[in-house]
Amino acid sequence: MKPHLKIVACLTLTVSAAMSGCSKSSTRHATMPPAAPAPNYFKVDPATAGSVSGSIRYQGPRPARKPVDMSNEPACVDANHGKVYEDSLVVGPHNALANAFVYIEKGLEGKTFAPAPSPVTIDQKGCWFRPHVLGVQTGQTLQIVNSDPVTHNIHPMPQVNREWNHSQGSGDPPMNHRFTKAEVMIPIKCNIHGWMHAYVGVLDHPYFAVTGDDGKFTISNLPPGTYTLAVWTQTLGDQQQTITLAPRGSARVDFTFHGK
Amino acid sequence: MKLRFGQSTCARNRQTRSKSRVLHFAAVVLPALSGIVLPGCERNVSSKPTGTPVTIATPLGLPTVPIPVHNPVTADAIALGRKLFYDRRLSNQSTLSCASCHLPSHDFSDPHRISLGFHGAHGTRHAPTLFNAAYLPSQFWDGRAASLEAQVIGPAFNPVEMDNTAQGVVANLEKDPEYPALFQKVFGTPDITIERVENAIASYERTLLSGNSAFDRYEFGGEKTALTAQQIRGLAIFRDPNRGNCAACHTINAHYALFTDGKFHNIGEGVDDEGKFDDTGRFDRTHLASDTGAFETPTLRDIAETGPYMHDGRLKTLDAVIQYYAGQGNSNPFLDKEIKKIHLSAQDRGDLVAFLKSLTGNTPLDEKPAPERAVHP
The missing domain is CATH 1.10.760.10 (Cytochrome c-like domain)
Incomplete structure (x- = not known):
């Protein structure tokens, strides 16, 4: 069939109300728009789920943590009863590295996980974001609290999600926010108090952890499989390791970061 | 008839x-x-x-x-x-x-x-x-x-x-x-x-x-001691487009100062966590999307005496107002571009509040009438 004949054929079919092929738009109008598919959340089998745990350590010089100067906001000084030190590199006993964000980077593709129903809270207290590093699932509520006597301002600066900025006065009710896309990490700052920083890792699954002063982490209820486990640190870069988790297995993975 | x-x-x-x-x-x-x-x-x-x-x-x-x-x-x-x-x-x-x-x-x-x-x-x-x-x-x-x-x-x-x-x-x-x-x-x-x-x-x-404030005597009356050193610093911040940027909307002219441009601006105040406004302000009148959440610039005359502040009175003190601006407003699709230019250090904020207190006029007493006469229908 020559091209112009095809066109004629299409027109003819359209006019005669034949819906397939040439007049898809008519077909769409004629039927109800497809409803958003109900989320088909992956169900973890507790009989086979395992866990991965380990420690994050630091080797290298330990620069003295710098005190933070809050003198230009007296209410912030008063709230702290002493010196506050910046927390970009926090090393605990036995070289334990705190504030490392550990997460499954690869291996969960194709699975959709329900967002955790309870919110994750970040508090602005003592003119400091607490915690400094946190994780949240896509769709999970990040609850933002201001416990201080001053106005704060929370300003996440994502690359993938929508950037936003909102002031929160003293005594204002908590704000609630949800991130829609996975993104590791999103820096957060306070436009008013330049020393306030936090980092939030957003993942579309619940398999992440933040190390405390002991440098330890545990990620549990993980289906068996092969994964890339990644670690984000604020100043020491990222590392990855591949792990294979057998049914009901418990993998042990340690990381060491080196300072300059 | x-x-x-x-x-x-x-x-x-x-x-x-x-x-x-x-x-x-x-x-x-x-x-x-x-x-x-x-x-x-x-x-x-x-x-x-x-x-x-x-x-x-x-x-x-x-x-x-x-x-x-x-x-x-x-x-x-x-x-x-x-x-x-x-x-x-x-x-x-x-x-x-x-x-x-x-x-x-x-x-x-x-x-x-x-x-x-x-x-x-x-x-x-x-x-x-x-x-x-x-x-x-x-x-x-x-x-x-x-x-x-x-x-x-x-x-x-x-x-x-x-x-x-x-x-x-x-x-x-x-x-x-x-x-x-x-x-x-x-x-x-x-x-x-x-x-x-x-x-x-x-x-x-x-x-x-309301006029003849300390600011007016300094700015228009040639009385250079009418403002304190801190208030003079505050005035400079108020005018500086790279710091307070306040005068972009709260205007000061060559021979007078109304401290308002009489226009409508979205400063983000009143927007909720999701970026929506309960009160859409100027949009109610014009139905222009760009007017969403915009309100007429209020004068700053006597501002230290007229709290609480903003169209919804949400901010109780001048400190809170200046902190709000220091945060560069609440983001929303219609946030005025002037809001994004503000950079205030803590000292700047204190200086600005001090300056704002210089805008209280000395309105003649006869313009503040006697207390309301009780009226019983």
């Missing part, structure tokens, strides 16, 4: 009423047209004051007060307007006067976040100061009234404010034996009409001027 019930006289100022009020008005008034003569709507009653126009003296730092041709300011009109301003009979059941929410003791604004209206009803916006309202190109936070005259009676008819009606106002005033004589003195005949009430109160409001 020449009926003037039409766009020009009785229907002109009804824009501010709710639908229910319009229906109520229609139900009550329209049948009445067939038989009963309505006060204010039945005759060609002039609303133009007939006395000798006076010049309103302007304090240092303010320009000449604009006066509309149809409503020249006379001494008698100011006096009548002042009396009406404090008269609770403008409201339903004589509960509230203009001064109930624009308190002279609070520099003609309201210390409440949202004013209490008829029987405790709440509106949604904070009652702003009336100082220097005479210079604004439009009135109300959303600019819905083009003049003081058009603004005056809006609150009287608003169900969540004074909750009255045109005939209610006129009937109340007619009960007072003093008023017909006063109206005669101002307008030449004793008729009491809504338009006359509007004109008289507008004339009074034109006298509510």
Whole structure:
């Protein structure tokens, strides 16, 4: 069939109300728009789920943590009863590295996980974001609290999600926010108090952890499989390791970061 | 008989009423047209004051007060307007006067976040100061009234404010034996009409001027010691587009300063966590998406005395206001670009607050009238 004949054929079919092929738009109008598919959340089998745990350590010089100067906001000084030190590199006993964000980077593709129903809270207290590093699932509520006597301002600066900025006065009710896309990490700052920083890792699954002063982490209820486990640190870069988790297995993975 | 019930006289100022009020008005008034003569709507009653126009003296730092041709300011009109301003009979059941929410003791604004209206009803916006309202190109936070005259009676008819009606106002005033004589003195005949009430109160409001502040004496009076060193630093920050950027909207001209551009800006105040506005502000009038969440720039005259702040009175102190701006507003799709240019250190913020305290005028005492006379219907 020559091209112009095809066109004629299409027109003819359209006019005669034949819906397939040439007049898809008519077909769409004629039927109800497809409803958003109900989320088909992956169900973890507790009989086979395992866990991965380990420690994050630091080797290298330990620069003295710098005190933070809050003198230009007296209410912030008063709230702290002493010196506050910046927390970009926090090393605990036995070289334990705190504030490392550990997460499954690869291996969960194709699975959709329900967002955790309870919110994750970040508090602005003592003119400091607490915690400094946190994780949240896509769709999970990040609850933002201001416990201080001053106005704060929370300003996440994502690359993938929508950037936003909102002031929160003293005594204002908590704000609630949800991130829609996975993104590791999103820096957060306070436009008013330049020393306030936090980092939030957003993942579309619940398999992440933040190390405390002991440098330890545990990620549990993980289906068996092969994964890339990644670690984000604020100043020491990222590392990855591949792990294979057998049914009901418990993998042990340690990381060491080196300072300059 | 020449009926003037039409766009020009009785229907002109009804824009501010709710639908229910319009229906109520229609139900009550329209049948009445067939038989009963309505006060204010039945005759060609002039609303133009007939006395000798006076010049309103302007304090240092303010320009000449604009006066509309149809409503020249006379001494008698100011006096009548002042009396009406404090008269609770403008409201339903004589509960509230203009001064109930624009308190002279609070520099003609309201210390409440949202004013209490008829029987405790709440509106949604904070009652702003009336100082220097005479210079604004439009009135109300959303600019819905083009003049003081058009603004005056809006609150009287608003169900969540004074909750009255045109005939209610006129009937109340007619009960007072003093008023017909006063109206005669101002307008030449004793008729009491809504338009006359509007004109008289507008004339009074034109006298509510705030100037000759420490800032004015420094800036326009050559008195270099009128401001403290901290206030002078604050003024520099106020003007600096890369720091406070305040003067981008709160304007200071070469020979006077109104501290408002009379325009509408979205500063992010009032937006929720999801980026939406309960009160869409100027958008209500223009239906332009870019006007969403925009409100008319308020003057900063007497700002230290007129808290709480912002269109919804959400911010209690000047410190909170400056901290809010230091945070560069709340993000939303229509945030004014000027907000994003602000960079304030803590010292800048303190200096700005100190400067704002220099904007309190020394309004002559005779412009702050005696306390409201108790009126019992």
